[in-house]
Amino acid sequence: MSLRIPGLASGMDTDMMVESMMKAERLKVSRYEQSKQVSLWRQEAYNSMNKMFANFILNTKKDLGLNKTTSTGLVLGSSYNNLDYIRKAVSSNENVATVRAGKDAVNGSYSIKVDKLANGASFTSADMKDKETFEDDTKFSITTTINGKDVVKEIEIKKGESMSDVAKKISSAKVTIDDKEVDLGVTAFYDKDNGRLFMQTTATGLGTKIELKEVDEGSSKDFVEALNGVGLDANDPKRGHKTEGTDAQIEYNGIKLNYSSNNINFNGINIELKATSTDSITMKVDTNVDGIFDKITKLIDDYNELVDKAGGAIGEKRYSNYQPLSQDEKKAMHEDDVKLWTEKAKSGMLNRDENLTRILQNIRTDLYKTLDNPDGSFNHITQIGISTEKYAKGSVGGKLQIDEQKLREAIMEDPEGVMELLFKEASSLPDKPSIRTKPVQEEGVSDEEFAKDMDKYKEELEAYNKELREYEKANKKHLKENNGIFTNIYDNLIDGMKSIIDKSGTGEEADLFRNVKSNMLIDFVTTKSSISDLDKEVLEMNKRIDNLNILLARKEQSYYAKFANMEKMLAQMNSQSSWIGQQLMR
Numbered sequence: 001m002s003l004r005i006p007g008l009a010s011g012m013d014t015d016m017m018v019e020s021m022m023k024a025e026r027l028k029v030s031r032y033e034q035s036k037q038v039s040l041w042r043q044e045a046y047n048s049m050n051k052m053f054a055n056f057i058l059n060t061k062k063d064l065g066l067n068k069t070t071s072t073g074l075v076l077g078s079s080y081n082n083l084d085y086i087r088k089a090v091s092s093n094e095n096v097a098t099v100r101a102g103k104d105a106v107n108g109s110y111s112i113k114v115d116k117l118a119n120g121a122s123f124t125s126a127d128m129k130d131k132e133t134f135e136d137d138t139k140f141s142i143t144t145t146i147n148g149k150d151v152v153k154e155i156e157i158k159k160g161e162s163m164s165d166v167a168k169k170i171s172s173a174k175v176t177i178d179d180k181e182v183d184l185g186v187t188a189f190y191d192k193d194n195g196r197l198f199m200q201t202t203a204t205g206l207g208t209k210i211e212l213k214e215v216d217e218g219s220s221k222d223f224v225e226a227l228n229g230v231g232l233d234a235n236d237p238k239r240g241h242k243t244e245g246t247d248a249q250i251e252y253n254g255i256k257l258n259y260s261s262n263n264i265n266f267n268g269i270n271i272e273l274k275a276t277s278t279d280s281i282t283m284k285v286d287t288n289v290d291g292i293f294d295k296i297t298k299l300i301d302d303y304n305e306l307v308d309k310a311g312g313a314i315g316e317k318r319y320s321n322y323q324p325l326s327q328d329e330k331k332a333m334h335e336d337d338v339k340l341w342t343e344k345a346k347s348g349m350l351n352r353d354e355n356l357t358r359i360l361q362n363i364r365t366d367l368y369k370t371l372d373n374p375d376g377s378f379n380h381i382t383q384i385g386i387s388t389e390k391y392a393k394g395s396v397g398g399k400l401q402i403d404e405q406k407l408r409e410a411i412m413e414d415p416e417g418v419m420e421l422l423f424k425e426a427s428s429l430p431d432k433p434s435i436r437t438k439p440v441q442e443e444g445v446s447d448e449e450f451a452k453d454m455d456k457y458k459e460e461l462e463a464y465n466k467e468l469r470e471y472e473k474a475n476k477k478h479l480k481e482n483n484g485i486f487t488n489i490y491d492n493l494i495d496g497m498k499s500i501i502d503k504s505g506t507g508e509e510a511d512l513f514r515n516v517k518s519n520m521l522i523d524f525v526t527t528k529s530s531i532s533d534l535d536k537e538v539l540e541m542n543k544r545i546d547n548l549n550i551l552l553a554r555k556e557q558s559y560y561a562k563f564a565n566m567e568k569m570l571a572q573m574n575s576q577s578s579w580i581g582q583q584l585m586r
Contacts, residue, residue, distance in 0.1 A: 026552060028548055029545055029548045029549060029552065030326060032541050032544050032545050032548065033324070033326070033541075033545060034323045034324045035541060036538055036541040036542070036545070037324035038323075038324065038345075038349075039534050039537045039538050039541070040534075040538060041324075041345075041346050041349050042349045042350070042504070042534060043504040043505065043507075043532075043534045043535075043538075044349075044507075045313065045349035045350050046350070046355075046500050046503060046504035046534075047504055047505070047506075047507035047509065049309075049310065049313060049350065049356065049500065050497050050500045050501065050504075050507075050509065050513070051507075051509050051512065052306065052309060052310075053306070053493045053496065053497050054497065054509065054512050054513055054515075054516045055512075056302060056303075056306050056493070057490050057493060057494070057516050058075065058512075058515060058516060059302070060299050060302050060303075061077075061490075063295060063298060063299070064083075064295055064299065064423070065078065065082075065083045065084070065085065066078055066079075066080065066083075066423060075515045079425065080419045080420065080422075080423040080424065080425075080484070081103065081416075082103050083103060083419065084100065084101065084102055084103055085101075085288055085291045085292070085295070086101070086103070086287070086288060086292065086415050086416065086419065087101035087102075087105040087106075087107065087268075087285050087286065087287060087288055087415075088101055088285070088286055088287070088288035088291060089101040089105065089269050089283060089284065089285045090283070090284050091281060091282075091283055092281045092282040092283070092284075093277070093281040094274075095274060095275055096114055096273075096274060096275050096276075096277045096281050097112075097114060097271050097272060097273050097274060097281060097283075098271070098272045098274065099269050099270065099271050099272075099283045100269070100270045101268070101269060101270075101285050101288075102265065102268045102269060102270050103268070104267075104268035105267070105268035105269050105285050106267065106268060106285065107285050107286055107287060108284075108285055109282060109283070109284045109285075110252070110266070110267065110269070110282070110283045110284075110285075111252070111280040111281065111282050111283075112250045112251065112252050112266070112271075112280060112281060112283065113250065113251040113252075113277055113278075113279065113280045113281070114248075114249075114250050114273055114275065114276050114277045114281070115249040115250065115251055115256065115276060116246060116247065116248055116249040116276060117248050117262055117273055117274075117275070117276060118204040118205055118245070118246065118247055118248035118259060118260060118261050118262045118273070119204055119245050119246045120200055120201035120202065120203055120204045120205075120208050120245045121144070121200075121201045121208045121209045121210040121243045121244050121245045122198070122199065122200045122201070122210070122243060122245075123197075123198070123199040123200075123210050123212070123241070123243050124196055124197075124198055124199075125196050125197040125198075125227045125228065126196070126226065126227060126228035127194070127195045127196060128163055128190075128195050128196065128197060128226065128227070129195030131163075131223070131226055132162055132163050132192075132195065133160065133161075133162050134157050134158070134159055134160065134161050134162070134219075135159065135219075136159055136218075136219045137156070137157065137158055137159050137219070138156075138157045138219040138220055138223050139154055139155065139156050139157070139215040139216065139220050140154075140155055140212060140213065140214060140215055140220055140223055140224050141153065141154045141155070141212070141213045141214075141215055142155060142170065142173070142184065142186060142210065142211070142212060143209070143210075143211035143213065144184060144185055144186055144201060144208070144209060144210055144211070145201075145203070145207050145208055145209055146175070146177060146182065146184075146185055146203075147177075148207055149177075151175045151177065151184070153173050153175050153184050154215060155169055155170060155173065156169075157169070157223075162190075163190040163195075163197055164190045164192070166188070166190065166197065167188040167189050167190040167197060168188075170184070170186055170187075170188035170199065171186070171187050171188050171189075173186070183202075185201055185202045185203055186199055186200070186201055186202070186210060187199070187200050187202060188200075197227065201245060203245070203260075204245055204248075204260060204261055204262065205245050205246070205247050205248075205259075205260025205261060206244065206245060206246060206247045206258075206260065207245070207260065208244065208245035209242060209243065209244045209245065210242070210243050211241070211242040211243075212224055212227060212241045212242075224241070227241065228241075247259060247260055248260070248261065248262050248264065248273055250264075250266075250273070251280075252266075262274070268285075269283060269285060271283070287411065287412060287415050288415075289408055289411050289412055289415075292411050292415055292418065292419075293404075293407060293408055293411060296402075296407065296418075296422070297402060299486070300386065300400050300401075300402055303399075303400060303489070304399045304400060307360065307363075307398050307399050308399070310356055310359070310360060311360065311398070313349075313350040313351075313353070313356060314350060314351065314352060314353055314356050314357055314360075315351070316347055316348045316349075316350070316351055317347060317348050317351065318347060318348025318349075318351040319344040319345065319347055319348065322341060322344035322345040322347075323345060324342075324345050325338060325341060325342065325345070355496060355499050355500050355503060356496075358496065358499075359492060359493065359495075359496035360398055362492045362495075362496075363398065363489050363492050363493075364388070364398045366480065366485070366488040366489065366492060367381060367388065367398075367400075367485060367489075368380070368381065368382075369480065369481065369485070369488065370481075371420075371421055371424070371481075371482070371483075371484065371485075372481045372482050373482065374417065374420055374421065374424075375416075375417070375420060376414050376416055376417020376418070376420045376421065377410075377413060377414040377417040378410065378414070378417050378418065378420075378421045379421065380421075381421065381485050383410065383421075384406065384407055384410040384411075384418050384421060385402055385403035385404070385405070385406025385407035385409075385410060386400055386401070386402055386403075386407065387400070387401060387403070388400060388401070389401050419484075420484060421484055421485060422484045422485050422486045422487075423484045423486055423487055424482070424483060424484035424487060425483060425484070425487050426478065426479050426482030426483050428475050428478075428479065429471070429474060429475045429478050431471075432468075432471055432475075433464055433467040433468050433471055434464075435460060435461060435464040436457070436460065438457060439453045439454060439457055479491070494516065494517055494520065497513065497516070497520065498520060498523065498524070501513070501520075501521065501524050501532065502523075502524060502528060502532060502533065503532055503533050503534060504532050504533070504534045504535075505524075505530070505531075505532035505534065505535055506521065506524070506530075
């Protein structure tokens with residue numbers, strides 16, 4: 001960096017003069033920087049709107065039971081046919097059994113008597129205090145059942161290990177079944193105070209068992225015999241000990257029914273048996289009117305909030321006179337004034353936005369579509385007491401309102417029909433067109449033959465693309481006519497989100513969007529190379545700003561060069577004047 005000492009000859013502040021001249025030159029850069037900032041704000045507003053749409057879809061589907069999240073965070077869809085809150089089941093004695101209506105439950109009242117609970121095979125050893133630490137290496141085997149098949153696991157104990165070590169080895173034991181390693185399914189613990197080893201199968205039912213056997217003569221045989229055990233079938237103590245589980249048994253209409261587990265499904269009712277009973281208990285199944293009503297009401301509230309926010313963004317006033325502030329302008333203003341100015345400058349970023357307007361228009365149109373070929377009693381949203389609010393000046397329009405009595409009556413009449421009207425997901429049309437794979441020139445195939453094959457492939461590809469476009473158009477129409485109302489709303493939002501992603505990108509929410517629909521970003525990645533329209537705008541403006549800054553640096557340098565030249569000429573003139581003056585004084 002060169003050191004400048006301006007104005008030595010002229011006495012002028014050339015730095016200030018150059019700075020003043022450059023201010024006008026820098027206006028172009030400032031305008032581009034303002035445009036760039038506005039584009040970034042628009043991108044931020046778009047991404048915020050898309051995030052709201054995504055969360056609306058995911059959260060409402062989760063609330064409704066239409067989405068389930070796995071332990072790994074994967075979001076899986078579920079049909080309205082599988083919802084388990086449509087019916088509500090009540091037990092007359094929850095100390096004996098708790099009940100929950102499954103998706104196949106039928107309204108009615110049922111009486112059962114619990115005679116037996118299911119138990120796993122269990123084992124309690126004799127007092128092992130005097131054999132708590134092993135003096136020799138020892139082995140024994142455990143035979144149990146997994147999926148109805150006997151499996152044998154050999155347990156090895158090393159000299160110096162304890163009974164507590166034995167319990168740990170049993171509980172953590174693995175066996176290989178069909179080339180897969182699985183748990184043995186036996187838990188054990190050692191009670192030091194009483195000196196007893198306890199074992200229990202994790203599975204229950206008559207087929208479960210624990211059988212302990214010696215592996216060889218000596219310490220193995222001694223250990224198995226020492227275990228002895230309570231409640232064991234010890235017909236042949238030298239070979240080992242065996243205990244088995246028992247089935248649960250209930251009585252319905254005088255018929256005894258056996259189950260291997262205490263969690264059973266009876267006529268679509270999920271029952272958890274907790275205790276035996278001397279008297280019958282009653283289970284009543286009825287339509288869960290309040291539960292369904294509450295979920296639909298919350299969905300409508302969330303939908304109206306989304307319409308409010310999206311409509312508010314479209315109608316928000318744009319203060320075009322308030323442009324983004326430069327760093328110098330911010331320094332010259334009070335912090336509160338900067339904040340107020342920036343709020344005005346950022347307002348109305350999505351004012352009259354075509355994407356948002358189209359999304360809301362499509363949703364409003366689909367709200368009043370008639371459901372084709374319903375299985376239930378309803379094919380129009382007004383039949384279940386849901387309609388749009390009357391237009392009021394200043395409102396965004398399209399918000400929904402509920403006739404509570406009519407909705408409750410519809411739920412009581414046909415709850416499955418209500419859910420079908422709102423959430424049915426139609427199957428796509430069959431016979432989607434297909435195309436053969438692109439030919440590869442194999443050895444022995446001439447160039448002429450391969451060229452003919454390629455020409456044929458191109459013709460087929462063109463025909464396929466045309467047929468595919470026609471299929472997709474027909475399939476979209478078919479789905480709209482056969483999907484439920486909110487299924488179409490979700491689809492409209494997803495289509496709108498794709499168009500917004502093309503416009504502004506994904507921001508930091510790519511994973512969120514993939515949770516909404518796993519292939520949502522495929523077109524954005526393949527056709528736009530993950531670069532949105534606004535990304536391109538910002539990149540282009542960055543290039544222009546960089547080029548202008550280079551030109552400005554050159555311009556500034558030229559100004560300084562001119563002033564330096566002037567200073568040089570003035571210095572020479574002053575020197576000549578001084579010499580002439582000296583000559584005249586002689």
